[in-house]
Amino acid sequence: MKHLGLALRFLWRDSRAGELTILFLALLIAVTCSTAITVFSDRLERTMTGQAAEFLAADMVITTHAGLPELWLQKAAGLSLKQARTAEFSSVLMEHDELLLAGVKAVSANYPLRGFLKTTASDYAAEAVEHNGPAPGFAWVEKRVLSALKLKLGDTVTVGEKQLVINKIVTYEPDKQGDFYSFSPRLMMNQQDLKATGVIQPGSHVHYFYQFSGEQASLSAFKQWVKPQLNLAQRIMDIHEDRPEVGSALNRAERYLGLSTIVVVIMAGVAIAMATRRYTERHLDATAILRCLGSKQTGVLWLFVSQFIILGLITGILGCLLGWFVQEQLFTLLRNLLPQTISEPGFLATMLGLITGMTVLAGFALPPLLQLKKVSPARVLRRDLAPLPANGWLVYGIAISLVVALIWRYTEDIKLTLIVFTTGFLLLVALGIPVYCVIAIARRFLHRFELTWRFGLQGLVRNSHVTLSQLLAFTITLSAMALSITVRNELIVNWQEQLPEYAPNYFALNIFPAQLPELQSDLKTQGINGSRFYPIVRGRLTEINRMPVQKIVTKDSQGEGATHRELSLTWTENLPADNKMVAGAWWVSNQKGLVSVEQKLADSLQIKLGDRLDFIVGGQPLTATVGSIRSLKWETMRPNFYMIFSPGTLDAFPGTYLTSFYLPENHKTYLNQLVKKYPAMTVLDVDAILKQFKTIVRQLTAAIDYVLYFALIAGFTVLFSAIYSTLDRRIYETALLRAFGAQRNLLSAMHVVEFCMLGLVSGILAVILTESLLYLLYIKVLVIEYRPAWHLWYEIPVSAALTVGAAGFLSVRRFVNTPPLRVLRDF
């Protein structure tokens, strides 16, 4: 601490002289970015997870066919979890001599824990948001119930033995689920009336949904506690596992935010490393003087390190405040897209920006700073004495371990961390070697170039290790920027592809074969284009290779869910458009007795090609051999199937048909005509779900774009700091050449050649690095299809040559115009 006063004085003088500007900016951007991204992601993630939880109407749900033990509910209460309960069952309603099989849902007082219900009081009234279900004695029904039973609001409806007054039409419920086929028109009632209906008897087919919400830690603790106690009929659902269409979009967005944070942090690190390098070079003389005057090696190092710590703390706090302001601004900008209440960030998220900033500073600034410790005091007499290089492994080890630790900290994903780091590192080494060789070869042929080119290239060729480090800095930066932009575009295109403008918003189920031709022609007359009509047979998977499935499935798995209920089985001649073959081959005609299984289910049940699957369909056995395994996109709002059979296999079983179609808002009245004409047909409205999903995608896109801007700002900072880090040499040489009579035009052209070449070569290296990382990211991490981005092959090198060329030229230009003596005197 002896040198603290001196350190402060040095810091003050250096900052006034502009020596620390680039370092300050790089660090400020690193801290601002990491604070803004961390706090923003933290709040957005909490908000989005909260909003996504609306799909379940809770954070976690336990489904069961009977009640849960009282002890479990007490345990949840002990963990301060809020609870609600719904019971769903089918019941035949009869009014005015009309019969209707309705899906009855009895809800408890707190339902829904997350999200809301929507109701209307008439056809024309606006929808109202409801945070509780119907009061005792009342029922809310879907409009179809009213039309089917010739009822109106205010009438009574009898459920079992209990009469309820219908006072509202329910238009939206957050947790409408189950497979679409089993959907029936909804009647919602209060749980307190359930007993009076007398419908629930021992052996009744009822689904209970015990819903829980609360702090993540309590939820995890409860989940962990309850999981081992579940029996075969009980299952835990949460948002990531049970609403894949929302979960996967959320997952990818989270991964993108993680990726962008790594990109920004690494780029800021590179900028800090380059800026510190220049700082170190400019402080070699001062260090030598201090050493000459009797300062010890550690004393000198501490003098500079303490300056960096002070700078880091000041900039860190400033960056934190700025980052906080930036994310607040973003939430203000997006207030129309985001929910009314945004979750508050955690203290750790706010501090993480500062911690990240200090860590990046230590990891990237320390290696160049360590060189100062090795400055020989004899440099006061002989200026050419360069400091001894610091121990390579120590120097790079610090930065490498920090990058890995940071990436891991942010992504909490070791796979992503290792992929990005290992590939990037190996490629950089692999690309560095040929570049080094090219520089060595170029040195031999330099004399054959004309003056401008020779002078321009000389700067790059003569100091090959400096050129190489600058090239790698540019390459990392350009690649990081390209990666951010490409992944962003790909993600958004991918989402938009899943939800095209005319994505089906209705599903029609229970279409009897006899009605099929007429319905098809009716839809065609109305200009309604739908997906194909899939034949549906309901069946249960019972055995795999003659082994009962219950013995194969693991608890809580996708397989378990699929084996506990009847599946919609279909057959088709051609592979559905969204499906992709993973193993085996699609059948050719007349191959009866084959089945194609969805990949995740196959994995969960360990089903392989050639396995024998046994089903029970309407009490009759059905046997098929696994002919292929398919992957499909659950997130598309089209009919998707776990099991598709080859034509002819299901002929012996009676079935119905299913289709989906898009109906514009102004055509919705046509639906009533359809329902009247085909009373047995069930029409399922998924418009609300679609709208909700589209809102989430819009929010995610906005967030992703915002994060991308940070990556770009950080990228440009690195470009400038890398140029500045070697500016002294260029300024000195420019002044010398000016002193010898070189014309301004020659000098300008020389700099343009030098910087453009630097940009061009790093652009080419960046494309190779980007494409390799993209391939790995798409295939291994984001799990989306890899399409080579050929346009990058010319876009990156050309734009890099132009950007670096312009930036370099502009930074040196004023020195070209300054009298050479003034420049030389400063060296």
Place this chain on the structure above:
Amino acid sequence: MQTQQERKLIVTENLTKSVKTADGFLQILSNINLQVEYGETIAVTGESGSGKSTLISLLAGLDTPTAGTITVDGFTLTRMDEDGRATLRNRLIGFVFQSFQLLQGLTALENVMLPLELRGDKHAKDTAVAFLDRVGLSGRLKHTPRQLSGGEQQRVALARAFATKPALLFADEPTGNLDSNTGAKVIDLLFELNKENNTTLILVTHDQALAHRCGRTIKLTAGRMS
């Protein structure tokens, strides 16, 4: 126990320095045997490349020899580590350089205070102000090197060198960057301060007239004393 009169300030034995070059080893200094008394003034002369700067960098502990030993004020430099030599420099040695070697970021006052602060002197500021006053720069305390002329910068360097009251002062061509008039004034000041502080002076110079102002001259030719 030896008294200061009996002991020598500097003793070198077979001092040799060679460096590795692309063409093999280059001998810069060969078998230098030198003894310097307390209070002596010595001029080191020789042509460019004769090894003058290497000799003083070894004597001041700024560099290490390839062979031979150096003893300064009874301490064997060649047995000390880098930090030990740094402590010795701070306690015993002062420097004046041809290129002044002032820290650009610091003011004249801060530059003079620097070696005093490094040794933890609590009266660093008062001492520095007094020495700057002595060299005629009391009105320039807050000026940075860039705001001072060459002669003024060298006077700041003189104040910094003498402020720690060193037993031994190395001056490496102190007038090399100055015009003759300013150079003469700086040299007069250097000898005055040297006399006032009874400092041992080793001065590297090309200037024979200047060398004659010293008590003894050592001439180096191709790394050997002649």
